[in-house]
Amino acid sequence: MRVLVTGHLGYLGSEMVPVLQARGHDVVGLDTDFFRHCDFQAAPVTLPALFADIRDVTATDLEKLDVDAVIHLAALSNDPLSDLDPQLTHDINLDASLRLAAATKKAGVRRFLFSSSCSLYGRGGDEELDENAEFKPVTPYGESKVRVEQYLSTIADDTFSPVYLRNATAYGVSRRLRADIVVNNLVAHAATSGKVLLESDGTPWRPLVHVLDIADAFAAALEAPTEAIHDQAFNVGTTGENYQVRDIADIVADVVPECAVGFGMNASPxxxxxxxxxxxxxxxxxxxQPRWTVRHGVEQLWGAYREGGMTTEMFAGPAYVRLREIQRLRSAGAVGTDLRWGTA
Known part of the structure; x- marks a missing residue:
């Protein structure tokens, strides 16, 4: 297929594109490229792309790209970043996604894969939740995922087939590394300080999935018969890969030599x-066919941080923490308060 990947230059997109290409798909990208200065070890694969704000994409743009499917990843990518300005999360993660979906349908593109999140389950407790579980989002980010799924379902028909891939919390090495997600963060702390630093009390449960296993799930959904996946949600992860945060910390301490587990000053439930x-x-x-476990991912990260020379200064800087990089761009006047380039 010819596939448009929005957010193709992000943490997930920069790893998904090569996976799709390896399976024979013709990929085009769409990204505003906030994180152009945040490469880790290697730059994302170069491919034909529309460099635009997702809020501005129209049906005409999609018609010109002449794609068979849209994979929609672009979003403010985590809770701290979306908490920066809940209205921006509403504008980018919700409203822009709704407009993109409507434009996709208008352009005659039938298949639409939406990158949702298990965070929409919010307060789930100890029971393992399937796709029919109640939504209990506790952040603007989680709420936006719920509302986009609900809207997509209302416009699903014989001409437009959306799928909702609810990713577990991602981890693993990426060309556009993030150190602000739990496994990556804990390994980076260990690599740079000799301590696994918990910012919570360690009791919350998290489902975890490697970035390459997420890419594999999207490829499988892209290639599946429409009747098997039309207007359906899928939790993306692996059975047995639900962990309490303290268990992740113990794995990191076991992999990284001479590393102790500790708690941050503001650690709380x-x-x-x-x-x-x-x-x-x-x-x-x-x-x-998911291939990764958290232990395998921790070992991968530990090796990559050593090879890439991850230092305390690098870890404390903006390059690998999305909120810090956005704040840096704002302070430099590169983007305005609306997160549009050159509107300061």
Whole structure:
């Protein structure tokens, strides 16, 4: 297929594009490229792309790109960044996604894969939640995922087939590394300080999935028969990969030599607490073959941080923490308060 990937230069997109290309797809990108100065070890793969704000994309743009499917990843990518300005999260993650979906349908593009999140389960407790579980989002980011899914379902029909891929919390090495997600963060602390630093009390549950396994799930959904996935949600992750944060810390301490587990000064309970069931995606999409475990991912990260020379200064800087880089761009006048280039 010819596939448009929005957010193709982000943490997930920069790893998904090569996976799709390796499976024979013709990929074009769409990204505003906030994180152009944030490469880790290697730059994202170069490909034909529309460099634009997702808020400005029209049906005419999509018609010119002549794609068969849209994979929509572009968003303010985590809770701290979306908390920077909840209205921006509403504008970019919600309103722009709704307009993109409507434009996709108007342009006659049938397949639309939406990068949703298990964070929409919010306060889930100890029960493993399947795709029919109640939504309990506790952040603007989680709420935006709920509302986009709900809208997409209302416009699904014979001409437009959306799919909702609810990713578990991602981890793993990427060309556009993020150190502000839990596994990557804990390993970076260990690599640079000799301590695994917990910012919560360690009790919350998190489902975890490697960035390459997410890419594999999107590829499997892209290639699946429409009737198997039309207007359906899939939790993206692996059975057995739900962890309490303190268990992740113990794995990191076991992998990184001479490393101790400690708690940050403001460590407190985290209201985001959920376990997830991943049986549906393995049943409906047998082409999805996850290969990673958290331990394997920690070992990968530890090796990459050593090879890449990760230092305390690098870890404390803006390059690998999305909120810090956005704040840097704002302070430099590169983007305005509306996060548009050159509107300061």
């Amino acid at each position: 985290d209201i985001r607490d959920y376990k997830v069931d991943f049986s549906k995606i393995r049943r409906i999409l047998p082409a999805y």
